[in-house]
Amino acid sequence: MKRELEITTEVIDESSLVKQRKQVSECGAVVHFSGLVRESEGTDSIEALEYEVFQEMAEYQFKVLFDQIEAKWPIESVRVVHRVGYVPVGEPSLWVEVIASHRGEAFQACQYLIDEMKQVVPIWKRPVPVQENRASGKSR
Numbered sequence: 001m002k003r004e005l006e007i008t009t010e011v012i013d014e015s016s017l018v019k020q021r022k023q024v025s026e027c028g029a030v031v032h033f034s035g036l037v038r039e040s041e042g043t044d045s046i047e048a049l050e051y052e053v054f055q056e057m058a059e060y061q062f063k064v065l066f067d068q069i070e071a072k073w074p075i076e077s078v079r080v081v082h083r084v085g086y087v088p089v090g091e092p093s094l095w096v097e098v099i100a101s102h103r104g105e106a107f108q109a110c111q112y113l114i115d116e117m118k119q120v121v122p123i124w125k126r127p128v129p130v131q132e133n134r135a136s137g138k139s140r
Helices: 014-019 055-072 103-120
Strands: 002-008 029-036 044-053 075-083 085-088 092-100 123-129
Touching (some): 055 103, 075 103
Parallel strands (some): 002 075
Antiparallel strands (some): 029 092, 044 085
């Protein structure tokens, strides 16, 4: 199984990632997931999420998850891009692509990866509250 992981402070360019896809002709399923920053965290309005990462451990935990996926499903490839640092509302903080022969295993592997990464990968988020002057349309 091909594996790609990028943890970055850069904006996730989804269309560029799709164009870079290396699909195998016998694979008929591509599942994409984009995790976008919502405008609220619980009942509080936010302007962004600030993500922090323990880089080495995150890379290790993703490798473990990729190994688990490879053992459970016949997946051709998995690509993950996780943005860290300041991520404004409406922008993706996570992009996942799973390519497989069939949709069932692609969906299952994608769901598994996202559910498990939230439990074991050391990436933490902190909500950035909307500044009062921003909420009224004034600049800082």
